[in-house]
Amino acid sequence: MQRVLMYTRFERFWHWAQAFAIILLTITGFEVRGFFSLFGFDQAVRIHEITGISMIVLIVFAIFWHFTTGEWKQYVPTHKKLIDQVLYYMIGIFKGDKHPTHKDRNTKLNPLQRLVYLALKLTLFPPQIVLGLLYMFYYDLRPMLPEFLTLEVIANLHVLFAFIFAHFLVIHVYMTTTGETITTNVKAMITGYEDLEEHS
Amino acid sequence: MNFKSIKTAITCLSLMAVAVVSMASEHDEHSSHEAKYAPATKKHSKILAKVDHSQFKILKQKFKSGDELTKACLTCHTNVNDDMHKSMHWTWQSKTNPDLxxxxxxxxxxxxxxxxxxDKACYDCHIGWDGKNGEINCLKCHSQTLMNWQEAIDDATAMEEEGDEESLEMAAEVREELHDSVVNIGAPNIENCGDCHFxxxxxxxxxxxxxxxxxxxxxxxxxxxxxxxxxxxxxxxxxxxxxxxxxxxxxxxxxxxxxxxxxxxxxxxxxxxxxxxxxxxxxxxxxxxxxxxxxxxxxxxxxxxxxxxxxxxxxxxxxxxxxxxxxxxxxxxxxxxxxxxxxxxxxxxxxxxxxxxxxxxxxxxxxxxxxxxxxxxxxxxxxxxxxxxxxxxxxxxxxxxxxxxxxxxxxxxxxxxxxxxxxxxxxxxxxxxxxxxxxxxxxxxxxxxxxxxxxxxxxxxxxxxxxxxxxxxxxxxxxxxxxxxxxxxxxxxxxxxxxGNKYLDIFGILLVLATILGVALHGLMRFIMSKKRKG
Amino acid sequence: MKKIVTILSLLVFVVSTMASVFAMENTGNYRKGKYKYRGMAKAAFKAGKSESKKPNLDPSSKTRAQWERLFDKKDFSEFSCPEDWKKLDEKDLLNIYAYLYKYAADSPTPAKCK
Structure with a gap:
């Protein structure tokens, strides 16, 4: 076994800040939608907007970081062992099989994670951010928007994506328990260090 | 220690703080460069009230009818009749659709x-002395002492005709009250307008x-x-x-x-x-x-x-x-x-x-x-x-x-x-x-x-x-x-x-619930299987 | 025959004239009554005995029968200044009664939109 710094301080900060933001956005967003009352409507709107803008700033920095450090390469998808990874979660995990892919400092993500996170970054975050901005500045942007894009359409799409985020969040939290032990992955994301098996 | 990442994190945090502060301070954005109210102008009624109508001889007559009284007003206020007859307060009719x-x-x-x-009761609110027949009753909107002028004129005239001492005495009192109301005039106040509109x-x-x-x-x-x-x-x-x-x-x-x-x-x-x-x-x-x-x-x-x-x-x-x-x-x-x-x-x-x-x-x-x-x-x-x-x-x-x-x-x-x-x-x-x-x-x-x-x-x-x-x-x-x-x-x-769109909301909530159920089952299966393996 | 007709018509004339004179005496002058009635309220206000310049009761506050009863009994306790009413002479009372009766709640005077 070997102790490796898996996640740099920035990565950990980025991850937890974004996690906090997404959870806060989900809660306040669904309050604005009228599902429940927690902060009160006007406070929920305020928190939602401030958190949303803050998260955009954070994401800009994260993108910058990914490109300057070359970490973006971690997300390049591969079909190698992709099927194996899927089969592992469907069958192997129950039988106590070993993970089909090896994890190290330069391959943090397994093929399935690569695919899911890339999809997340390309098809979920950008439209949700654009929709959020459209919603927020609707009355300033209205003269430029096509007629079908009413506040109602924007709001409903924003909520649709929010449900997909919530769906992802549940799976993501559950998947952290599929490491070596139930808490291995969470601990790694907190301390940054992970014990990896020697590469044979 | 990764020095670079600390620096990046601090920069990031401070920028987030800047964003939060700028959002919060957005609120007093335009108060600085735009007046909230138009400046107040002088009040009109005080300017008009400078004319003391009690000095006018023509208003001291013993009016026998409302029309006579109005004609006295019109000797000075010459063009008012034409304006008034065009106004909706007189016509009670829409300018664009005569049926209304x-x-x-x-x-x-x-x-x-x-x-x-x-329907005479409804016509009480018309600005004429007798509906659209005859003259406008200027006092309705301009007298600052509201009273029943028609009744006063009729009663005073009738009592003057009766001619006995008591009647004349009472008539004089009524005339005085009427005169006070006639000369106490100005731009309409809330009670003038409210007399009908309230x-x-x-x-x-x-x-x-x-x-x-x-x-x-x-x-x-x-x-x-x-x-x-x-x-x-x-x-x-x-x-x-x-x-x-x-x-x-x-x-x-x-x-x-x-x-x-x-x-x-x-x-x-x-x-x-x-x-x-x-x-x-x-x-x-x-x-x-x-x-x-x-x-x-x-x-x-x-x-x-x-x-x-x-x-x-x-x-x-x-x-x-x-x-x-x-x-x-x-x-x-x-x-x-x-x-x-x-x-x-x-x-x-x-x-x-x-x-x-x-x-x-x-x-x-x-x-x-x-x-x-x-x-x-x-x-x-x-x-x-x-x-x-x-x-x-x-x-x-x-x-x-x-x-x-x-x-x-x-x-x-x-x-x-x-x-x-x-x-x-x-x-x-x-x-x-x-x-x-x-x-x-x-x-x-x-x-x-x-x-x-x-x-x-x-x-x-x-x-x-x-x-x-x-x-x-x-x-x-x-x-x-x-x-x-x-x-x-x-x-x-x-x-x-x-x-919110009800169907979308139901779909979304079901999606999240199904996900929770799915991972719970997956976890349960893992737990049971690992127990079996160990057992 | 002619004589009977003459006497009869003379009788009718005398009776009807008498009746109208009698009736007039009973009716009173409602207009004088109105200003006397209002004047009493004003006087009471000036003397500080009431809070309003206007009479506390309108003619339409009571029906004709109710006004009749009130004036028959001479019970003026409902007005704002009953002691002043005692000083009124019969003629003034009759005038005021004529005014109140003319505009009583069940009088044929056209009802207002109120």
């Missing part, structure tokens, strides 16, 4: 029709819900503009008057046309009838609220309820009129309400309400109006009048209205609403005979009556614009942004918190 107007075929669901001057529908607070005698010396809590403790406005402060033509809503005409929608900051000669005339289009310190004002009329939030002091009439059932006690008509007053009857033999059954939540509708300043010749369709709702507007249309906003429902008579053969004659010795209020009342009433407006009638429910709406409360009493977010909030029935507008 109290002196035309317009009906409402209160006392129904003015019967083209036949009593619409047959009594104080009955018709409008935002216009009643509570506005005289009103507290600032009820009306920031009219209160002596607030802006202490006269009615004309907003109802700009030029040559006796008074700005305001007139049947189907908007109170002002879109071209007039400018603030006094842009044009200090603009009519002041709109809120924006003085407050500008961006009156709030918070951008979000100014954004709301693009869709929602100021009145919607700033007049949270109707009839805050005196109860207004919300429902009226004419079909129960005519009941007698010991062979005589009677009234039943409701305890705790300001002189309001629950039943009157002459009028039927009433429902009165205080602190009424208005109806909200899209409105561009125009109304559709039904007239006495319009056909009604069985089974379809009858809208006596109705605000017009296009959702998100250029001049349309969501505005508050007082809703009034009435069970009123209609002709079951001609299928039109009926205009009964109510006052005068032959009217319903004296004879209690519907057939006679309909025959005479319909005749007065030149429309047929088949002889067969029944009652049917009708709806009407009145715009709400007076009794603007202090800013801290305006509606708050959750009044609308909550399930079944105030605007829940307004079409074609998305209200976050109320108007």
């Amino acid at each position: 107007g109290k002196d035309s075929l317009t009906i409402n669901n209160y006392c129904i029709s003015a019967g083209s001057g036949t 009593n619409g529908g047959g009594g104080d607070a009955t018709k409008h819900g935002d216009l009643d005698t509570s506005l005289i010396n009103v507290s600032k809590e009820v009306d920031v503009h009219m209160s002596p403790d607030g802006q202490d406005f006269t009615c004309q402060r907003c109802h700009t008057t030029v040559d006796h033509q008074i700005a305001g809503r007139k049947y189907n005409d908007p109170a002002s046309l879109p071209k007039d929608h400018k603030s006094l900051i842009e044009d200090d000669h603009a009519s002041k009838i709109n809120c924006i005339s003085c407050h500008s289009e961006r009156p709030h310190d918070i951008k979000r609220l100014d954004d709301h004002a693009k869709t929602i009329a100021c009145q919607t939030c700033h007049i949270p309820s109707l009839a805050p002091i005196y109860a207004t009439n919300t429902k009226w059932d004419w079909s129960t009129a005519g009941k007698m006690k010991d062979g005589k008509p009677y009234k039943e007053y409701i305890k705790g309400l300001h002189h309001k009857a629950g039943y009157k033999s002459i009028k039927g059954t009433f429902t009165w309400k205080k602190d009424v939540i208005p109806d909200y509708m899209w409105y561009d300043g125009r109304f559709s109006n039904m007239t006495a010749k319009d056909k009604i369709v069985p089974g379809q709702p009858i809208y006596i009048n109705r605000p017009l507007g296009t959702p998100h249309g250029k001049n349309s906003k969501i505005a508050p209205f007082k809703h009034h429902r009435t069970n009123q008579p209609y002709d079951t053969v001609n299928m039109t609403l009926l205009a009964p004659l109510l006052s005068t010795p032959e009217g319903y209020w004296t004879k209690f005979d519907w057939q006679k009342a309909f025959t005479l009433g319909q005749k007065s407006i030149g429309l047929p009556y088949s002889g067969k009638f029944d009652f049917t429910w009708t709806d009407s709406w009145y715009p709400t614009t007076h009794m603007v409360r202090p800013a801290d009493q305006a509606l708050s977010c959750i009044d609308c942004h909550a399930k079944d909030g105030r605007l829940t029935n307004v079409s074609d507008v998305y209200i976050p918190g109320d108007h």
Whole structure:
């Protein structure tokens, strides 16, 4: 076994800040939608907007970081062992099989994670951010928007994506328990260090 | 230690803080470079009051009629007659549609029709001494001492004719009182306007819900503009008057046309009838609220309820009129309400309400109006009048209205609403005979009556614009942004918190629940299998 | 025959004249009554005995029968200044009664939109 710094301080900060933001956005967003009352409507709107803008700033920095450090390469998808990874979660995990892919400092993500996170970054975050901005500045942007894009359409799409985020969040939290032990992955994301098996 | 990542994290954090601060400080963005109110101008009435009319000999005559009195006024105020005869206060008729107007075929669901001057009680409010016959009664709007001038002139003249000492003495007293009222004149004050406009529908607070005698010396809590403790406005402060033509809503005409929608900051000669005339289009310190004002009329939030002091009439059932006690008509007053009857033999059954939540509708300043010749369709709702507007249309906003429902008579053969004659010795209020009342009433407006009638429910709406409360009493977010909030029935507008797509919400919640169930099952399976392996 | 007709018509004339004179005496002058009635309220206000310049009761506050009963009994306790009423002479009372009776709640005077 070997102790490796898996996640740099920035990565950990980025991850937890974004996690906090997404959870806060989900809660306040669904309050604005009228599902429940927690902060009160006007406070929920305020928190939602401030958190949303803050998260955009954070994401800009994260993108910058990914490109300057070359970490973006971690997300390049591969079909190698992709099927194996899927089969592992469907069958192997129950039988106590070993993970089909090896994890190290330069391959943090397994093929399935690569695919899911890339999809997340390309098809979920950008439209949700654009929709959020459209919603927020609707009355300033209205003269430029096509007629079908009413506040109602924007709001409903924003909520649709929010449900997909919530769906992802549940799976993501559950998947952290599929490491070596139930808490291995969470601990790694907190301390940054992970014990990896020697590469044979 | 990764020094670079610490630096990056600190930069990132500080930038987030900057974003948060800039969002929070957005709120006082425009107060700095835009005045919130147009500067106040001098009050008009004080300038006019400098002329002492008691010095004029011509006003010291022993007038034998109202017409004589008015002719005395007109010797100095020479061009007023032409202006007045053009004004709606005289014509009682719409300029754009001759069928509309109290002196035309317009009906409402209160006392129904003015019967083209036949219904004398309704014509009490006409500005002429005797309806449209003869001269205008200038005193009605300009005397600052209200009294019954017609009665005073008639009685003084009669007593002078009788000629005995006692009569002459009394006549002299009446003349003195009359003279005081005639010379104490100025620009109309709230009591002049209110004498008719506060009593619409047959009594104080009955018709409008935002216009009643509570506005005289009103507290600032009820009306920031009219209160002596607030802006202490006269009615004309907003109802700009030029040559006796008074700005305001007139049947189907908007109170002002879109071209007039400018603030006094842009044009200090603009009519002041709109809120924006003085407050500008961006009156709030918070951008979000100014954004709301693009869709929602100021009145919607700033007049949270109707009839805050005196109860207004919300429902009226004419079909129960005519009941007698010991062979005589009677009234039943409701305890705790300001002189309001629950039943009157002459009028039927009433429902009165205080602190009424208005109806909200899209409105561009125009109304559709039904007239006495319009056909009604069985089974379809009858809208006596109705605000017009296009959702998100250029001049349309969501505005508050007082809703009034009435069970009123209609002709079951001609299928039109009926205009009964109510006052005068032959009217319903004296004879209690519907057939006679309909025959005479319909005749007065030149429309047929088949002889067969029944009652049917009708709806009407009145715009709400007076009794603007202090800013801290305006509606708050959750009044609308909550399930079944105030605007829940307004079409074609998305209200976050109320108007979510139900199917989408159900789909989404099911998706998340299914996900939770899925991972729970997966976890359970892992747990069971690992137990088996170990066991 | 002619004589009987003459006497009869003379009798009718005398009776009807007498009746009208009698009736006039009973009717009083409602207009004088009105100002006397209002004047009493004003006087009471000036003397600080009441809070309003206007009479506390309108003619339409009571029916004709109720006014009749009130004046028959001379019970003026309902008015704002009953002691002043005792000083009124019969003629003034008759005038005031004529005014109140003319505009009583059940009088044929056209009802107002109120």
